Amino acid sequence: MSKGARRRPPLSPREAWISDGRQVLHFRPTLWDRWSQRLEITSGELLPDQPVPLLKRRWELSREEALRLWAEKRQQGWQPCEPQWLPPPAPAER
Template sequence: MCGRNELVSRELLPGSSIPLLKRRKEISRDEAIRVWRETRQAGRVGCSPQW
């Protein structure tokens, strides 16, 4: 199974309730797993979908 992985950065502007898309980059599955591990080790936790 081959999927598409994207690394997305967003910024919440003061006074806005919707984050703005700052950057989107397509990455490999291995890179996505590496980024997820680093993010988890930095203390981030997952959440349920927000839509």
């Protein structure tokens, strides 16, 4: 595998988590087709007396915007981390 291939972002959707020890961001693909890729970003605040972060905000970004946000946070010292809360349940089928 070439050096550039390892640095290239994945082409398929993946969930990812990143934290600075005080805050956490969850990146989750919501729309992924040939013409449009979007990710939902959920932010949370880590509280010392709580087992899971306090959910603060949720918004949606294009794949390019999400990659820029991830790179910006990594430059600021944020590190990938384990999942911090369970995903929302899938909608029930009728």
